[in-house]
Structures are given as structure tokens and as C-alpha cells.
Amino acid sequence: MVRGALEGAAVKKLGLVVNPVAGVGGRVGLKGSDGPEVLRRALELGAVRDAPRRARLALERLARVREHIEIITWPVEMGEDEARAAGFEPSVLGSFSDRRSYVLCEAERTGGERPHIACEDFVQTTAADTEQAAHELLDAGVDLILFAGGDGTARNICDAVGQRVPVIGVPAGVKIHSAVYATTPAAAGDVAALFLHERPAAVRLREGEVMDIDEEAFRENRVSANLYGYLSVPYARGLTQSAKAGGVAGEERALNDVATEVIRDMSPGALYILGPGTTTRTIMTRLGLDKTLLGVDAVRDGALVGKDVTEGDLLRLLETHFEAHVVVTVIGGQGHILGRGNQQISPAVIRRVGTAGIIVIATQTKLLSLEGRPLLVDSGDPALDAELRGYAKVVTGLGERTMYKVGV
Amino acid sequence: MSETPHEKVARLGRLRREGGVLHDYRAPRWDEPFIMEQGLPGERGVLVPLAEDDVTAAVGEAADYIPEGMRRGAAPDLPEMSQYQVLRHYLRYSQMTLGMDLGSDISEGTCTMKYSPKMHEELIRGHKSADVHPWQDEETMQGLLEIVYETGQYLKSISGMDAFTLQPGGGSHAVFTNACVMRRYFEAKGELDQRDEMITTIFSHPCDAATPMVAGFKVITVMPDENGYPDLEAFQAAVSEKTVGCMITNPEDTGIYNPQIDKYVEVLHDAGALAFTDQANANGILGYARARDAGFDACHFNLHKTFSSPHGCEGPATGAYLCTDELARYLPVPMVTRVGDAYHLDYDRPESIGRVRGFLGTWMGVIRAYAWIRNLGPEGLKEVAEISVLNNNYLDNLLMAVKGVSRPYAEGHRRLDQVRYSLEQLKEDTGVGTEALRDRMVDFGIQSFWMSHHPWVVPEPFTPEPCETYSKDDLDEWAAVIKKGSDEAYADAQFVLDSPHAQPIDQLRRIEAMEDPKEWAFTWRAYKKKILRRT
Numbered sequence: 018m019v020r021g022a023l024e025g026a027a028v029k030k031l032g033l034v035v036n037p038v039a040g041v042g043g044r045v046g047l048k049g050s051d052g053p054e055v056l057r058r059a060l061e062l063g064a065v066r067d068a069p070r071r072a073r074l075a076l077e078r079l080a081r082v083r084e085h086i087e088i089i090t091w092p093v094e095m096g097e098d099e100a101r102a103a104g105f106e107p108s109v110l111g112s113f114s115d116r117r118s119y120v121l122c123e124a125e126r127t128g129g130e131r132p133h134i135a136c137e138d139f140v141q142t143t144a145a146d147t148e149q150a151a152h153e154l155l156d157a158g159v160d161l162i163l164f165a166g167g168d169g170t171a172r173n174i175c176d177a178v179g180q181r182v183p184v185i186g187v188p189a190g191v192k193i194h195s196a197v198y199a200t201t202p203a204a205a206g207d208v209a210a211l212f213l214h215e216r217p218a219a220v221r222l223r224e225g226e227v228m229d230i231d232e233e234a235f236r237e238n239r240v241s242a243n244l245y246g247y248l249s250v251p252y253a254r255g256l257t258q259s260a261k262a263g264g265v266a267g268e269e270r271a272l273n274d275v276a277t278e279v280i281r282d283m284s285p286g287a288l289y290i291l292g293p294g295t296t297t298r299t300i301m302t303r304l305g306l307d308k309t310l311l312g313v314d315a316v317r318d319g320a321l322v323g324k325d326v327t328e329g330d331l332l333r334l335l336e337t338h339f340e341a342h343v344v345v346t347v348i349g350g351q352g353h354i355l356g357r358g359n360q361q362i363s364p365a366v367i368r369r370v371g372t373a374g375i376i377v378i379a380t381q382t383k384l385l386s387l388e389g390r391p392l393l394v395d396s397g398d399p400a401l402d403a404e405l406r407g408y409a410k411v412v413t414g415l416g417e418r419t420m421y422k423v424g425v
Numbered sequence: 426m427s428e429t430p431h432e433k434v435a436r437l438g439r440l441r442r443e444g445g446v447l448h449d450y451r452a453p454r455w456d457e458p459f460i461m462e463q464g465l466p467g468e469r470g471v472l473v474p475l476a477e478d479d480v481t482a483a484v485g486e487a488a489d490y491i492p493e494g495m496r497r498g499a500a501p502d503l504p505e506m507s508q509y510q511v512l513r514h515y516l517r518y519s520q521m522t523l524g525m526d527l528g529s530d531i532s533e534g535t536c537t538m539k540y541s542p543k544m545h546e547e548l549i550r551g552h553k554s555a556d557v558h559p560w561q562d563e564e565t566m567q568g569l570l571e572i573v574y575e576t577g578q579y580l581k582s583i584s585g586m587d588a589f590t591l592q593p594g595g596g597s598h599a600v601f602t603n604a605c606v607m608r609r610y611f612e613a614k615g616e617l618d619q620r621d622e623m624i625t626t627i628f629s630h631p632c633d634a635a636t637p638m639v640a641g642f643k644v645i646t647v648m649p650d651e652n653g654y655p656d657l658e659a660f661q662a663a664v665s666e667k668t669v670g671c672m673i674t675n676p677e678d679t680g681i682y683n684p685q686i687d688k689y690v691e692v693l694h695d696a697g698a699l700a701f702t703d704q705a706n707a708n709g710i711l712g713y714a715r716a717r718d719a720g721f722d723a724c725h726f727n728l729h730k731t732f733s734s735p736h737g738c739e740g741p742a743t744g745a746y747l748c749t750d751e752l753a754r755y756l757p758v759p760m761v762t763r764v765g766d767a768y769h770l771d772y773d774r775p776e777s778i779g780r781v782r783g784f785l786g787t788w789m790g791v792i793r794a795y796a797w798i799r800n801l802g803p804e805g806l807k808e809v810a811e812i813s814v815l816n817n818n819y820l821d822n823l824l825m826a827v828k829g830v831s832r833p834y835a836e837g838h839r840r841l842d843q844v845r846y847s848l849e850q851l852k853e854d855t856g857v858g859t860e861a862l863r864d865r866m867v868d869f870g871i872q873s874f875w876m877s878h879h880p881w882v883v884p885e886p887f888t889p890e891p892c893e894t895y896s897k898d899d900l901d902e903w904a905a906v907i908k909k910g911s912d913e914a915y916a917d918a919q920f921v922l923d924s925p926h927a928q929p930i931d932q933l934r935r936i937e938a939m940e941d942p943k944e945w946a947f948t949w950r951a952y953k954k955k956i957l958r959r960t
Contacts, residue, residue: 081856201853218938381646381880385881416644419627420659
């Protein structure tokens with residue numbers, strides 16, 4: 018009989034980074050944890066640091082492949098403690114022996130007054146630690162970085178490692194607009210176990226958007242989000258957001274089908290404005306063009322007519338094109354098609370193109386990953402957003418459309 | 426009070442079963458090599474006698490009758506084995522499967538795996554049916570034509586439709602036939618340039634989207650609303666002057682019957698479009714709901730599954746397609762008709778879409794369906810629906826008490842013939858998801874469950890269908906197996922993740938290779954080329 022061969026005999030290296038203060042702002046309604054002032058307010062309001070616990074939930078799932086992985090991490094609460102709590106003997110890079118506690122650092126920063134925090138005092142760490150940790154893990158040759166944090170942490174890791182090593186996020190922050198997290202902490206552990214040892218071939222790496230949300234604006238109930246960059250994120254059936262079902266090969270095929278369908282329907286002489294995203298990039302790739310991954314490009318008759326364009330560029334292009342279309346896809350983990358990372362496609366641009374000219378594209382897997390939540394528009398013009406509400410015929414394959422709800 | 430015979434059977438069963446499951450089940454494990462790896466040169470199963478000299482002298486060598494260009498250059502590379510070795514080989518293989526008559530097939534939701542009386546096989550294999558030749562004159566096969574015709578009449582009554590064909594070789598084939606009939610209808614009306622969109626729903630069977638695409642249409646899929654019904658607002662937004670029609674399943678694989686289905690049909694008719702319903706899940710509505718009464722223009726049934734033919738295992742299936750008089754002119758040829766007391770094969774139908782399968786289709790399925798319907802009668806068919814719904818709801822009560830199991834959508838509403846459950850909670854709590862649990866349940870002699878069609882809308886899905894065949898004991902045992910798996914997952918998840926433990930084949934570790942043409946091997950030649958050459 019044919020039996021599956023045993024795989025992954027070699028020990029794999031898992032890099033672990035925990036941002037211990039990620040998410041503290043959320044528990045007390047502060048919509049973020051960036052910056053020392055917000056952190057202090059949150060802790061004084063009684064916030065509990067939950068990221069280490071979440072990291073532990075993920076690591077406990079990895080315990081089953083303990084003999085096959087080595088954890089390399091940063092000292093104490095930035096990974097060491099959590100790894101030990103989950104029964105690992107991690108290799109620890111660097112030392113925090115010269116570090117002081119949060120309370121002492123904070124007293125010095127503000128000139129004397131000690132904060133009254135509800136939780137126990139802890140070693141002071143900053144975003145620079147996250148970045149440095151990620152750098153050193155990359156140098157140590159890890160096969161995967163597992164981090165616990167939010168969008169701020171993802172941004173730091175993105176700065177440090179880019180797409181040079183796969184990264185999976187344990188959702189632990191206030192803002193989780195990026196598409197780099199597993200659905201739950203346990204699921205992050207499961208996908209890491211699959212990727213590192215159990216079934217590497219069942220896991221595919223995809224580019225997950227890292228979103229850059231302006232916290233100040235967010236607190237004023239305005240969301241200003243840019244597409245900051247991409248991490249290389251492993252996903253497997255059902256374990257990572259945006260990958261609920263379908264085979265690994267199937268998803269790649271679906272992406273190609275969507276791109277082919279859009280190209281097949283392109284009208285001669287019409288302007289096509291392609292928003293950011295890996296789905297829209299597939300269209301450009303199939304046209305033999307380079308896509309600006311974080312920006313907006315424009316094509317006509319299969320040729321590039323605008324690269325990384327601004328709103329002004331688009332309005333000028335639209336002056337000379339009678340027919341125009343905007344091609345957008347889901348950006349980030351929340352389901353936005355307009356107003357996140359593609360602000361160049363402004364209300365003025367959409368008015369000029371006409372709402373009927375908007376082509377929404379996404380694989381069915383991506384739509385299902387929204388778990389029934391609607392696609393979101395936040396163009397900055399409430400009247401336009403209201404017009405866009407209803408149902409979009411989302412292009413989901415060759416000759417395939419899916420009726421999907423659009424909300425605001 | 427003394428023990429009744431039923432109680433005695435139950436008591437003895439419990440002695441053998443711990444916690445309601447067959448805990449010490451062991452599947453035969455033969456570690457049998459491929460047949461291509463067996464045998465010795467020169468070994469033979471049958472020694473064919475040579476022709477006598479005078480025969481050869483009279484007619485020549487047999488090989489001379491084969492045209493030069495069609496003769497093999499070399500003998501085929503077949504294994505050389507004796508009879509008993511071949512017999513042993515295949516018996517060992519068959520022992521290593523969970524045969525359909527060995528256990529319960531409650532696991533196979535959407536397949537309606539019911540017991541097909543063995544008497545049906547006598548009817549099919551008797552010379553009156555088995556010896557019929559497709560080129561025989563219709564006058565000499567009146568009996569077979571009568572069975573086809575009468576079965577069509579019964580199905581017309583059950584669905585409320587006007588016309589039928591039993592030619593398609595399966596459910597999806599009948600659904601494809603519908604796409605072709607609709608295309609021909611709008612072609613005749615001169616609207617084919619305008620209409621090219623077919624609407625389906627995500628919980629409908631995949632063939633409802635795939636076959637209209639093969640027929641040249643675009644497909645628009647509607648997602649469910651919070652109750653699990655196709656979102657009516659979205660459905661309305663999808664319908665336009667471009668719409669050909671809909672191809673939707675009701676009840677869908679969630680087991681939820683859409684009581685407002687006529688509203689959807691109305692939306693289509695108002696736009697000049699047609700409505701087809703996929704009735705592969707008809708077991709729970711037989712005698713209770715007719716497609717025509719909801720306004721549908723056409724529907725289908727699977728004569729295998731709903732009407733007793735075993736699913737897949739015994740040759741091709743039979744799809745029955747039924748429609749209104751308006752669409753009847755487009756049905757495949759030949760139509761089986763009756764004039765007076767005589768039955769005919771009517772080819773004179775100029776607007777027909779043409780043949781979809783040879784001869785009368787898979788008439789073996791028709792004979793089983795005919796016998797089954799005749800045995801049950803109209804009241805019996807209703808009872809089939811009643812018992813299958815009752816069984817399903819009894820099993821549902823047991824399963825919903827199992828930790829980690831949930832039933833998404835339509836809280837508080839009863840399901841009909843099946844339910845799509847979710848093990849999302851179990852997976853979240855223990856790491857044991859639907860794939861791991863299905864690998865474990867075979868350790869108790871129970872067929873692994875059907876999870877879901879793709880895409881998985883319900884996370885970590887499984888879909889049992891306890892049709893009317895099964896007894897209360899069967900249902901209790903099935904639920905006990907799921908409970909056992911859940912208990913084990915919470916106690917020792919790794920043990921479940923490593924299962925099966927009592928089966929002839931270990932876990933398939935590289936199942937993703939099945940999706941990769943470079944890796945898969947479905948023939949010996951491909952196996953040699955792709956796998957053996959590499960090692």
C-alpha cells in the first residue's frame with residue numbers, strides 16, 4: 018500500500034516576538050496602544066496586558082511538535098516567558114538585565130511622578146525592541162516568525178524583515194486591520210505547526226497587507242489607513258483569515274481566473290484604474306505590466322498610462338477618457354474596498370467614473386473569510402458611500418460573479 | 426416483567442458496545458501489494474485451448490483478422506497470476522473497505538444512502554432486462570419501454586410537471602440537460618444574445634453553477650442571509666433582463682427548506698426568466714412539496730439515492746429531468762411515448778436538444794426506481810419523507826448535545842433530511858477539526874462523514890443524512906461515535922489527531938498531492954513514471 022512519507026525530519030526554527038503591551042488600549046476604549054501617553058493612560062485606567070496570554074495559547078498548540086522545532090526569541094515577556102510556560106526551552110537572543118521597569122522609566126520620562134498601574138510592574142520595552150528582535154531572528158535564520166501584537170507590531174516587523182521570512186500574527190492588538198493574522202491565537206499555533214513540521218506542502222505563502230492606521234484620527238472616529246506594506250504570511254485551509262476553504266493550488270487558479278475575466282471584459286479605449294492589492298496585481302501581471310503594490314496604476318488597451326498615480330493624476334487622466342472603470346479589491350482584514358489604502362481613488366474620481374464603473378474583484382475564498390460581514394466603503398463622502406450601499410456583483414472567477422452586500 | 430425480544434437484542438448489543446460504540450473494532454489489514462507488483466513470468470489463471478488444426482486450416486489465424494495497423498508491437502505488460510491469487514488479491518482489497526452493506530451510511534449526507542432491496546438486482550440481472558440490446562426493434566422491448574414510461578408518469582405526479590426524460594446518466598447530467606433546454610428555449614425566442622446569466626446560490630450543489638457554465642452562461646452566486654436562506658434582496662438585485670433563469674437546490678445542503686421559494690420564482694418570471702430546482706435533496710419532501718406548485722418550470726431527481734439505486738457503486742447513475750409543456754419540445758430524443766397500448770421511441774422532435782446519452786440511459790436505475798415506487802405507493806413515499814425527517818431530527822437532538830458541535834443558521838428552525846453542522850468550537854478548543862474527527866470515526870466501523878461541498882461556507886463542516894433506512898439503534902450508535910470523538914479530543918487531542926488507529930491504511934499525510942497533477946497517480950503507468958522513477 019502507498020503510505021504517506023514522513024516529512025520534516027529536520028528541526029525547524031521558530032522566531033517568537035511578543036509585544037507585551039499590545040492591546041492594552043482596547044480594553045479601556047482607547048482605540049490603540051501607540052505612544053507612551055496612551056499606554057500610561059490605559060494602564061492607569063486598569064488595563065490588563067493580554068498579549069502574553071494570547072501568545073501562550075498559540076504556543077500551547079505547538080507543544081505537539083515540540084521535538085521538531087526550536088524556538089528562538091527575545092528575553093522575558095517578549096517571548097521567553099511565554100515559550101517556557103508552554104513547555105519549550107527557547108534560545109534567547111540578547112539580554113534585558115540592564116533594563117529597568119516600566120514604572121521607573123515612566124517616572125523618569127514624566128519627571129518624577131510614578132504611574133499607578135493596576136497590573137504588576139514589568140520590564141519596559143518599545144517598538145524598537147520589536148524591530149531589533151525581528152532583525153536578529155532573521156539573522157538567526159528562523160523558518161517562521163510568530164508574533165503577538167496588533168497593526169503597530171506588524172508594521173515594526175514589516176520594517177525589519179519585509180518578505181524575507183514568513184510571518185504569522187497572533188491577533189492581540191486593538192487594531193487588527195492588517196491581513197497577517199490567524200483567526201485566533203490557537204489557529205496561529207496550528208498553522209505554524211503545519212508549516213514547520215506536520216504538512217508543509219499544505220501551507221501556502223501569500224502576501225498579507227500590513228495596514229497603517231493613524232491612531233489619532235482613529236480616536237476621533239475617523240479612519241485614515243494606508244497600505245503600509247506586505248508580509249509573507251503562511252495560510253492553510255481554515256486557519257488563517259482570508260483562507261477558509263479550497264485547496265492551495267485552487268486559490269492560485271482562482272486568482273488567475275479573476276484576472277483573466279477582468280481582462281476579457283476590458284473595452285477598447287477605456288481607462289482602467291487599478292487599486293492596490295495582490296488580486297489587482299494579478300491583472301497587471303497577466304498584462305505583462307509591473308504593478309505598484311502599494312499604489313494605484315492606470316491602464317488602457319493593455320498598456321500602462323499611469324504608474325503610482327495620485328488623485329490629481331487620475332482626475333487629469335479622466336479628462337481625456339470617455340469610458341473609465343475602477344478595479345478594486347478587499348484591502349486588509351476588515352473587508353474594505355474603498356477608503357483603506359486606496360484613498361487616491363477619491364470621491365471626485367469615483368463621481369467622474371460613475372458608480373456603475375466600479376468593478377469589485379475577489380476570490381470566493383476571500384469573500385467567505387469575511388464570515389458574512391459586508392464589504393465596506395469609506396470613501397470620505399457619506400453621500401457617495403450611501404449610493405454604494407446595496408449589492409455588488411463581485412467578479413469571483415471566469416464567468417463567475419457573486420452577489421455580495423456592501424455596507425458602510 | 427420479562428424481557429421483550431427487542432430489549433434482549435438491545436441488551437446484548439450494549440454488552441458488545443462500550444458507550445454505544447464498537448470500541449474494539451479492527452479492520453482487516455492485509456498490507457496488500459498492487460496487483461502489478463505480483464505474479465511470476467509464465468504463471469497463468471486460465472489456459473485457453475489452442476484451436477484445432479482443421480479449424481485453423483478453415484479460418485486462418487485469429488490474429489490475421491486484426492488489421493495490421495491495429496496490432497500491438499509487443500505484448501501488454503500485465504501481471505501473470507493464477508486464478509486464486511487474483512481472487513485473493515481483490516477479496517483482500519474489498520475487506521479493507523467499509524462496504525456499503527456492512528455498516529450504516531448515515532455519514533454520507535447529501536448522498537441519501539438508503540438500502541436498495543436485493544430483489545431489485547434480480548430484476549435487473551434477469552434475462553428479460555439484461556439481454557435487451559440497444560439496437561433491438563422497439564416492438565420487441567415493450568416491457569422495458571413500459572417501465573421507463575410508467576416511471577416517468579410517477580415522477581410527473583411527484584413533481585407536478587408535464588413531461589420527462591430519464592436519459593441523463595446522473596444528477597449533474599440532468600442538471601446540465603436543464604441548462605441546455607433553457608439555452609434552446611431562449612434561442613428559439615431570439616433572446617439568447619440578451620440573456621447570458623444564470624443565478625444559483627452558494628449552498629446549492631456545485632453542478633448548479635458548473636453545468637450552466639459549460640452550456641455557455643455566466644453564473645451569479647447568491648450568498649445566504651442570516652437565516653440561511655438565499656438572500657432575497659440579493660437575489661432580486663441579481664435578476665435583470667440578462668437573466669436566463671435560476672438553478673437552485675431546495676432544501677439546500679444545510680437541510681433548511683426555503684418556505685418562500687415561490688417568491689424567488691416570481692421574481693424570475695417577472696423578468697421573463699425561467700426557474701429550475703435541483704431536487705437531489707428530495708428525500709424529505711416526497712409527497713409533501715411539488716416543484717410545479719412553487720412555480721418552477723423544471724426540476725430533476727436522482728433515481729439513484731432518492732429512488733433507491735445505490736450511489737455510485739454499481740455503475741452509472743440515472744438523472745430524471747422533468748419540465749412543463751412549454752419546455753417539453755426541447756427534451757432529448759428519443760422520447761418514450763405511448764400510443765394506445767404500444768410504447769414508442771419518438772425521434773421526430775425537430776426542436777430537441779438532441780441525445781444526451783446512448784440507448785435509454787442507465788435503465789437499471791429506472792428499474793430499481795420503478796420497483797421501489799410500486800412497492801411503496803403514494804402513502805409509502807410520504808412515509809419515506811416523514812421517517813427521514815424524523816430520523817434527522819432525532820439525530821440532531823443527540824448531536825447538539827455533543828460538546829464542540831454547532832448548527833449554524835436558522836436558530837430554532839427544524840431541518841428536513843440533513844444538517845450541515847460545524848466543529849469550529851471543537852477545533853478552537855482542542856485543535857481537532859472535521860478532518861481529524863472523520864479519520865477517527867472509522868476506528869469504530871463507521872464510514873467517515875461527508876464534510877461539505879467546496880467552498881466551505883460553514884467552518885469545519887460535516888453533513889450526516891440519516892434517511893428512512895436507519896433504525897433508532899443505528900442513529901444512537903452514530904451519535905455515540907461523534908460524542909466519543911469529541912470526548913477524546915477534549916481529553917487527548919493528539920490521540921485523535923493521529924487516528925485512524927484500527928484501519929488498514931494510516932492517515933494520508935500528503936493529501937494536498939491530490940491537487941497537484943505532478944504528484945497524483947491514478948494509473949500504474951503514471952505511478953511508475955511519477956513516483957517509482959523518483960525513488
